[in-house]
Each structure stands twice: as C-alpha cells, then as structure tokens.
Amino acid sequence: MKIAILGYGTVGRGTYDIIQARQKDFESLGGIQVAKVLMLEKEVDQCGLDPDLICTDYQEILEDDTITCVVEVTGAKDQGFLFMKEAIERKKHLVTANKAVVSQHLEELTGLANRYGVHFFYEAAVGGGIPLISPLKAQAKINTIDSIEGIFNGTCNYILSKMLDQGLPYGEALEKAQDLGYAEADPTDDVEGFDTLRKLVIVASLALGFPVLEEDVALEGISSIKVSDMDYLKDHDLKIKLLASFKKDGDDYGLIVEPALIGRNHPLYGIDGATNAASLHGNFVDQLTFIGPGAGKYPTGNAVVCDIMDLCRLKEEKINFTKRLKGSQNDIKAPYYVSLDSDQNLPKDWIDWEESVDGGKRIRTKEISRDALVGTIENLRKEGADIFFARIQ
Ligand code: HSE
Numbered sequence: 001m002k003i004a005i006l007g008y009g010t011v012g013r014g015t016y017d018i019i020q021a022r023q024k025d026f027e028s029l030g031g032i033q034v035a036k037v038l039m040l041e042k043e044v045d046q047c048g049l050d051p052d053l054i055c056t057d058y059q060e061i062l063e064d065d066t067i068t069c070v071v072e073v074t075g076a077k078d079q080g081f082l083f084m085k086e087a088i089e090r091k092k093h094l095v096t097a098n099k100a101v102v103s104q105h106l107e108e109l110t111g112l113a114n115r116y117g118v119h120f121f122y123e124a125a126v127g128g129g130i131p132l133i134s135p136l137k138a139q140a141k142i143n144t145i146d147s148i149e150g151i152f153n154g155t156c157n158y159i160l161s162k163m164l165d166q167g168l169p170y171g172e173a174l175e176k177a178q179d180l181g182y183a184e185a186d187p188t189d190d191v192e193g194f195d196t197l198r199k200l201v202i203v204a205s206l207a208l209g210f211p212v213l214e215e216d217v218a219l220e221g222i223s224s225i226k227v228s229d230m231d232y233l234k235d236h237d238l239k240i241k242l243l244a245s246f247k248k249d250g251d252d253y254g255l256i257v258e259p260a261l262i263g264r265n266h267p268l269y270g271i272d273g274a275t276n277a278a279s280l281h282g283n284f285v286d287q288l289t290f291i292g293p294g295a296g297k298y299p300t301g302n303a304v305v306c307d308i309m310d311l312c313r314l315k316e317e318k319i320n321f322t323k324r325l326k327g328s329q330n331d332i333k334a335p336y337y338v339s340l341d342s343d344q345n346l347p348k349d350w351i352d353w354e355e356s357v358d359g360g361k362r363i364r365t366k367e368i369s370r371d372a373l374v375g376t377i378e379n380l381r382k383e384g385a386d387i388f389f390a391r392i393q
Helices: 011-020 024-031 041-047 060-061 077-087 099-116 134-142 152-165 171-178 192-206 229-235 299-313 370-382
Strands: 003-008 033-038 066-073 093-096 145-151 237-247 252-262 277-282 284-293 336-341 351-357 358-364 388-392
Touching: 003 011, 003 099, 011 024, 011 033, 011 299, 024 229, 024 299, 033 060, 060 077, 060 351, 066 077, 066 299, 077 093, 077 099, 093 099, 093 299, 099 192, 134 145, 134 192, 134 277, 134 284, 145 192, 152 171, 152 237, 152 277, 192 237, 192 252, 229 237, 229 336, 336 370
Parallel strands: 003 033, 003 066, 066 093, 252 388
Antiparallel strands: 145 237, 145 277, 237 252, 277 284, 336 358, 336 388, 351 358
16 A cells, blocks of 8 residues: 655654554555655755655645555644545545544544545544554444543643652643653643543544534643642642543533542552553443553554554444434532632632642532532632642542
C-alpha cells in the first residue's frame, strides 16, 4: 500500500520512522510504502528526508491514484478537516491522529467514508499508544457500555504528578511537559481540558453508537490548581487526576471532564506521568482497563501504524451512527474539594469540613449538586476569585 503522510511534526516523524524500521515485517501485508510526506515550504530544509518524498502541494497527493491511503497528522483543525474530506472524496482511505477534527466531525467523516467506500481510522486520536478505539468498537457491539472513566491527557497527568511528587510549581511542570513533546502547540488545549473533552466525545460516541456533541460536556481544566492544594492531597493520601467520565443510565447520559481526587482503591490511582488509561464497564464483559503511554512520538506513531496495518488487512466493519438518545445529563451529586480565598464563602449547609491556610481556605463539601456548585463558583470567579475545585471520587 502506498501512503502519503500529511505533516512531519512529532507524530509524522514517529510514523515515518516506524514504517521505515519495519519494512520487512510489512511484506506479509503486501508492503507499506511512504510515497510522499506533505510539509510546509519552511520545513523542507530541516526535515532530512529524501527530496523525492517531500511534497508541499497537497493536490499532487490527491491526484496520484497510486496513493491509496492518506495519513493526516498535521494537528491543524480547519486545514486538517479539509485535507481529510478531500482525501475521502478522492476515494483514499484515511488514518488520522487529529482528535480535534475527529471529535467535531466524526459523523460527517464516517458518513463520507461510507459513501465513498473507504475506511476511516483514528486509533491514535485517543490515548496515544493505547489500543483503545478498536477494542471499544468491538465491546460496544457486544455490550451496553454504561461507563467510561479515563485519563486522556498526558500533559495534565504529567503536570499533576510532578506537582504532587516533586512539589514543582504548575508553570515549571508545564514547561517540562512541553519540552518532552507531550503538549499541544497551544497548551491551553491541554490544561483547560479541551483535549480531554475531545477524546471523551470520541469514546462516548462510539460507546453510545451516535455522535455526542462537544457542547454536551461539562468542563473544568487544571490551570487554577496551586502547589498548596497538594498539601491536602498528601494529608489525605489522595491523588488528583483530570478525569473524563461518561455515564449512561437508561436513556440519560452524562459527560464530565474535571479534576477529581482519587484514593488508593480507585483503578486509576497508579496512573502517573504522561501515562493514559481508560476503564470501561460493559454489561457482559464487566470492567476493562486499558493503560499505556498517552502521548509522544513513537507511542502515537505506533497507533497510526496499527491503523495502516488494519487497513492492509481491510477487516474493519463500517459504522453507522443511526440511533440517538434524548439528551445529556451532567448534574451529578458528589462531595467536592474547593480551595478559595479567605473572604469567599460557599453556602454553610454544603460544608462538611473547612480549614484555613495561608491567605485562603480549603473546603470539603457534603454530597452536593455539581450544577449548583459550578453556578456558585462561576459567580465568584466573575468577582475575580481564584478558585480551584475537584470532585472527591
Ligand atoms: N497533548 C496531548 C496529551 C497529546 O498531552 O495527551 C496526545 O494526544
């Protein structure tokens, strides 16, 4: 199979290197040959690739009928979507790691691929190197998946681990995650939870069998966390994780991305650093947990190559997003940890425990409505308050 790789950044390079390194092993699949690598003019001099492989005009790839698969790893949102659409319309199979585009256009791209008789794979879009999408599709066919809980952002998990284990300030931990190649070009996507939200949308859509919307997800990132919040965790033998949660109960489903405090008995307690994990529950299979590297050149490139190999085998069944449930329901009841300034208050009857710390206070609430808490916090933030909150899991 002749393929074109669109983008020669972290994932593009990882994908290319793996394909080159394993040429002999792909012979039994009929061979995988990188025919072109699309990049920007300004990247050409530094790329170190054979000039015959380099391409700066996408039309050349589209018009080459010997290229039957396009691997889109640009990370670009609008441009990436256009590249993908055009590839499918030229009847080329599509493999991508672009979670932003998959999350927003899953139904459209799936429908288009079905219409043009090509395959559309996106294993690398969620969980980096973890084989998750493919087993999830299989499990969703057999089971009713009623919950998925995941750590889907390597950058956030790395930051939270470094703050807790080494007492690193938030900014320094983020810089390290960027140096290691985990973070997005704009790390706001990581730390404000958008990247996790997109990955949750993808897995929840596959679990439910119809596309859920990004707007349906309740979202809180980790950027307001302080080193002092770590003392509470240490005192109570807890860890903090940016958790993506999907829950289905009859026709209702809820989608939340927010920091959560978890104890030793939680299945994701041991997931530290850039590692990602997903724990799902199905009515027949029971609880399944997937763990692995969530970001980085070779883990993510590895997931892309797995998709290309699956394409060579052409075993994938087409998905049709046909059924719908009535709506999303995110107002859970849970106890929350809240850290805020000393002159700010939560309603007295919510408070289970409270302590004063330097310039602020920490509160553990009773089991309260998430919507009510978020409403109160939004109002306090409008007045300039610096508040961090996390669900106590
Ligand atoms: N920025 C992402 C992360 C990369 O940190 O998980 C992998 O999707």
